[in-house]
Amino acid sequence: MKIFLTGATGYVGGEALYNLYHSGDSHDIAVLNRHAESDKSILEAFPKVRVVQGDLDDTELIENESKAADIVFHLASTKHLPSSQAISKGLSSRDKPSFWVQMSGASMFSVPDIEHKSYGEPPSEIINDVDDTEKIRKIITDNPARTVDHLVLSQDRVKTALIIGPLIYGTGRGPGNTRSIQAPEMARVTLQQGEGFRVGAGKSAWSNVHVQDLGLLAADLAKAAAEDRSGCWNHDGVYAVENGGLEFGELGELIAREAHAQGLIKSSKVTHVMSADEANKAMPAGAIFWATNAVTVATRARKQLNWEPLQPSLTETVEEVVEIEAKRLK
Known part of the structure; x- marks a missing residue:
């Protein structure tokens, strides 16, 4: 397979590259990279990869690379429409079967909470990606901000896969960023404030997956x-x-308990109840990422691809998260 991948130095893209490179299949992999100084780190980790110098705005380059590829993994951005249009154009012009894997995000399911400013409240529904396929597609098509997702769903000649990323945790194995956002940022704020916290009632929840899975x-x-x-x-x-x-309230409790066990904060209890505004000040879009709902069931990958998660659960990685954040803050 000829593969073209964006986001090689990113958290998700780097881990995807690691798995594609070490899958045992003889893929011919090209990656888009905008920073020439990071070419070395990519090639040191993956010496057989071809690095293509450019960024997401180099649409002619992306179109040509997509046309030459059997499958494109667009993992650098969930919202950059011009690069996605270039991928669509390049793949659509091929005579051979063409495939496009696009990263999206589970915040699409948080829109009702955001609209009603209902932060920290429990989920009202669980979305199953097989049973609720039409519902997911409608959520996307009804949201004008989801332009890239719209484009993916509209493809006819190109065979597409849209991955809706939940809370992603764990340490990545790519050549660039190996840190996620939601759990590490919660640990960072806990350590910096010296106390555990939740947003509102802390009853909201997202599904989660280890980055290696x-x-x-x-x-x-x-x-x-x-x-x-x-x-x-x-x-x-x-x-x-x-x-x-x-x-998220339970995650905050686990982080506080672990931070206390490591001697990093005075109490193991969650003592700070944040408002949505406080959460947004603590982390950009903190109210969305710590206090909305996006609970899903991944039936499709298990059923159609025999995919099964193999890595430790989010709860089992809390100790590591706190240790890493404590070192980062020194």
Whole structure:
């Protein structure tokens, strides 16, 4: 398979690259990289990769690379429309089967909470990516901000997979950023404030997945593309990947307990109840990422790709998260 991948030095893209490179399949991989100084780190980790110098605004370059590829993994951005249009144009011009794997985000399910400013309240629904396929597609099409997702869903000639990323945790193995956002930022704020916290009632929840299990899904999709397997793409290609879920209030409690056990804060209890405004000041969009709901069931990947998460749960990684954040703050 000829693969073109964006986001090689990012958290998700780097882990996907790791899995594709080490999958045991003889892929011909090209990656887009905008910073020449990071070419060395990519090639040191993945010496057989071809680095293409450019950024997401180099649409002619992206179109040409997409046209030359069998499958494109667009993992650098969920919202950059010009690069996505270039991928669509390049892949659509091929005579051979063409595949496009696009990263999206579970915040699409948080829109009702955001509109009603209902932060920290428990989830009212659980979305199953097989049973609720039409509902997910409607959520996307009804949201004008989801322009890239709209484009992916509208493809006809190109076979597409849309991965709806939940809370992603764990340490990545890519050549650049290996740190996630939601859990590490919660640990950072806990350590800096010296106390555990939650937003509102703390009852809201997102599903979650270890970044290495997410990278494994990328390799599974590449294999399905190489085999030109049916039932995995377009209408049947919306993947709400997850390995369970957790209330944010409970995550805050686990972090506070672990930070106290490591002698980093005075109390193991959550003593600070944040407002949405405080959460947004503590982290950009903190109210969304710590106090809305996006609970999903990943039936499709398990059923159609035999994907199974293998890594520790989010709860089991809290000790590591606190240790890493404490070192970062020194």
